Amino acid sequence: MALTTNKSILDWIDEKAELVKPDKIIWIDGSKEQIEALRAEACETGEMIKLNQELLPDCYLHRTKPNDVARVEDRTFICTRKEEDAGPTNHWCDPQEMYKRLYDIARDSYKGRTMYVIPYSMGPIGSPLAKAGIEITDSIYVVLNMCIMTRVGKAVMDVLGDSNDWVRGFHAKCDVDKEKRYICQFPEDNTIISVNSAYGGNVLLGKKCFALRIASYQGWKEGWMAEHMLIVGIENPQGEVKYIAAAFPSACGKTNLAMLIPPKYLRDKGYKVWTVGDDIAWMRIGEDGRLYAINPENGFFGVAPGTNEKSNFNALASTKKGAIFTNVCHKLDDNTVWWEGLNKDLPTDAIDWKGERWDPSKFNKADKSTCAAHPNSRFTAPAENCPCLSSEFNSTTGVPISAIVFGGRRAKCAPLVYQSRDWENGVFIGSTMASETTAAAAGAVGVVRRDPMAMLPFCGYNMSYYFRHWLEMGKRLGDKAPKIFNVNWFRTDDEGNFIWPGFGDNMRVLNWIIDRCEGKADAVETAIGYVPKAEDIDLTDLDLDIDTLRSILKIDKATWEKEAAEIEEHYKKFGDKLPEELRAQLDKLEANIAKL
Numbered sequence: 123m124a125l126t127t128n129k130s131i132l133d134w135i136d137e138k139a140e141l142v143k144p145d146k147i148i149w150i151d152g153s154k155e156q157i158e159a160l161r162a163e164a165c166e167t168g169e170m171i172k173l174n175q176e177l178l179p180d181c182y183l184h185r186t187k188p189n190d191v192a193r194v195e196d197r198t199f200i201c202t203r204k205e206e207d208a209g210p211t212n213h214w215c216d217p218q219e220m221y222k223r224l225y226d227i228a229r230d231s232y233k234g235r236t237m238y239v240i241p242y243s244m245g246p247i248g249s250p251l252a253k254a255g256i257e258i259t260d261s262i263y264v265v266l267n268m269c270i271m272t273r274v275g276k277a278v279m280d281v282l283g284d285s286n287d288w289v290r291g292f293h294a295k296c297d298v299d300k301e302k303r304y305i306c307q308f309p310e311d312n313t314i315i316s317v318n319s320a321y322g323g324n325v326l327l328g329k330k331c332f333a334l335r336i337a338s339y340q341g342w343k344e345g346w347m348a349e350h351m352l353i354v355g356i357e358n359p360q361g362e363v364k365y366i367a368a369a370f371p372s373a374c375g376k377t378n379l380a381m382l383i384p385p386k387y388l389r390d391k392g393y394k395v396w397t398v399g400d401d402i403a404w405m406r407i408g409e410d411g412r413l414y415a416i417n418p419e420n421g422f423f424g425v426a427p428g429t430n431e432k433s434n435f436n437a438l439a440s441t442k443k444g445a446i447f448t449n450v451c452h453k454l455d456d457n458t459v460w461w462e463g464l465n466k467d468l469p470t471d472a473i474d475w476k477g478e479r480w481d482p483s484k485f486n487k488a489d490k491s492t493c494a495a496h497p498n499s500r501f502t503a504p505a506e507n508c509p510c511l512s513s514e515f516n517s518t519t520g521v522p523i524s525a526i527v528f529g530g531r532r533a534k535c536a537p538l539v540y541q542s543r544d545w546e547n548g549v550f551i552g553s554t555m556a557s558e559t560t561a562a563a564a565g566a567v568g569v570v571r572r573d574p575m576a577m578l579p580f581c582g583y584n585m586s587y588y589f590r591h592w593l594e595m596g597k598r599l600g601d602k603a604p605k606i607f608n609v610n611w612f613r614t615d616d617e618g619n620f621i622w623p624g625f626g627d628n629m630r631v632l633n634w635i636i637d638r639c640e641g642k643a644d645a646v647e648t649a650i651g652y653v654p655k656a657e658d659i660d661l662t663d664l665d666l667d668i669d670t671l672r673s674i675l676k677i678d679k680a681t682w683e684k685e686a687a688e689i690e691e692h693y694k695k696f697g698d699k700l701p702e703e704l705r706a707q708l709d710k711l712e713a714n715i716a717k718l
């Protein structure tokens with residue numbers, strides 16, 4: 123039975139049903155009974171495997187096709203009427219042409235299948251910061267993941283009423299044919315269409331497609347921000363909590379920072395860390411003029427390999443109940459899961475992510491093809507499982523952001539931490555964000571990839587307009603604007619070893635950031651911004667001396683000359699649409715470096 127009488131929704135569903143011809147249509151109400159029935163059906167067809175219910179209650183395993191294991195940036199399109207509105211960093215196609223291509227692919231593809239209609243909310247239902255969506259899919263895996271990652275059910279439709287302000291998400295698995303795979307956003311129509319994939323990032327349409335690509339466009343039009351940022355609360359011994367939003371490209375430890383456990387000496391003093399979000403932040407200016415953020419999601423879609431009790435205790439704990447594992451290794455001896463980096467006990471009786479028996483004697487860490495779990499294997503875990511989940515997680519007003527942090531993986535360039543001179547300078551730093559490739563990824567090691575605000579694959583419109591939008595938000599926020607910082611946990615010594623310990627010890631840097639926001643810590647003005655005095659970063663209990671710390675706070679002239687030249691190249695992409703304020707920031711950086 124339909125969960126709404128909203129005509130714009132019912133008409134759209136009729137239209138899509140007419141196109142794909144499902145055998146039946148089922149509305150998802152998110153109830154326990156319905157979820158249980160779908161799990162049972164998926165286990166019967168082999169789509170999912172029920173795991174050991176004593177050790178992992180309500181947890182399931184799913185394997186995708188080997189050709190369908192990651193987001194596909196080269197098949198991702200922003201379809202705006204004018205090509206210029208998608209900008210130089212997105213793939214573009216004319217909307218009418220793309221609709222036709224996609225409808226031709228999807229036509230009749232639900233025959234013999236069920237159409238599931240998922241009404242969901244990004245953000246706490248009823249929050250002025252939340253938005254509604256409907257996803258249509260022919261995959262139970264998608265339904266069950268969406269029930270973890272978003273808030274699903276009739277209450278979403280009740281709040282929406284007759285409004286037309288909802289995002290259309292249409293997914294068709296088709297034949298999972300890589301050559302006909304498309305992930306398309308139509309921001310001017312509030313529409314997403316995804317065909318020929320059944321892998322999380324491409325098909326959980328609430329996440330990257332809606333909460334970043336479509337929402338960034340909506341934020342531009344409506345005066346708010348959708349960002350690829352974690353949100354974390356830092357509680358001091360007096361019980362005051364300050365919130366930080368932080369953007370990092372992938373492979374920089376974003377989930378770890380969101381769920382960080384402070385070093386013992388800080389825990390003993392009473393410091394605590396609270397997770398609001400691990401991937402996406404929606405931010406609006408509140409009544410008091412400050413910037414407020416919500417996490418639009420309701421779960422974590424995290425990378426499994428490397429997650430263990432030490433690297434991220436809280437993420438691992440989140441996967442122990444009601445989770446879906448995708449493309450990890452299946453341990454047959456106890457019917458649980460395993461992945462590289464979980465522990466040192468290589469399973470001897472196990473099935474790998476491709477569904478084949480795994481031979482641990484052939485395992486070679488350096489050769490990904492011998493791994494039992496796919497390097498991009500995932501867990502979908504309910505946020506409510508997270509031991510350090512913030513009490514503000516469901517807050518309808520969101521949390522006030524004191525600091526925005528950008529970061530990347532740079533072996534030699536950026537110091538451990540620095541503060542921008544002001545908002546405009548902070549936007550410049552975000553717009554030039556970069557990370558170096560690691561040995562973990564295919565291709566050359568140490569290649570710099572520019573990823574402005576970590577939004578390169580996720581900005582749903584012209585990135586030059588996005589930079590302009592950031593500058594405008596700063597003007598509206600005025601002196602209430604969060605302070606903007608940049609961090610780099612990844613400086614290396616001459617042998618390539620990381621100098622900074624990272625993980626929980628990053629809390630020492632977050633404390634300096636909070637102190638700066640409160641005017642409690644000093645800093646040195648440098649060519650690139652404000653760098654801490656070494657003595658203001660607390661090194662208690664660390665095997666790191668102050669001179670070594672000084673070495674990773676240093677700004678090296680030759681390195682920064684090269685960096686400025688690379689930023690020149692990066693900016694060329696944006697042509698004359700690049701805001702002149704950012705051009706002026708680069709000129710200033712060059713002049714400052716020349717004086718070093």
Ligand code: OXD
Nearest residue numbers: 193323371372401423
């Ligand atoms: C993610 C990503 O999966 O950013 O969150 O790639």
Ligand code: MN
Nearest residue numbers: 350372401402
């Ligand atoms: Mn992400």
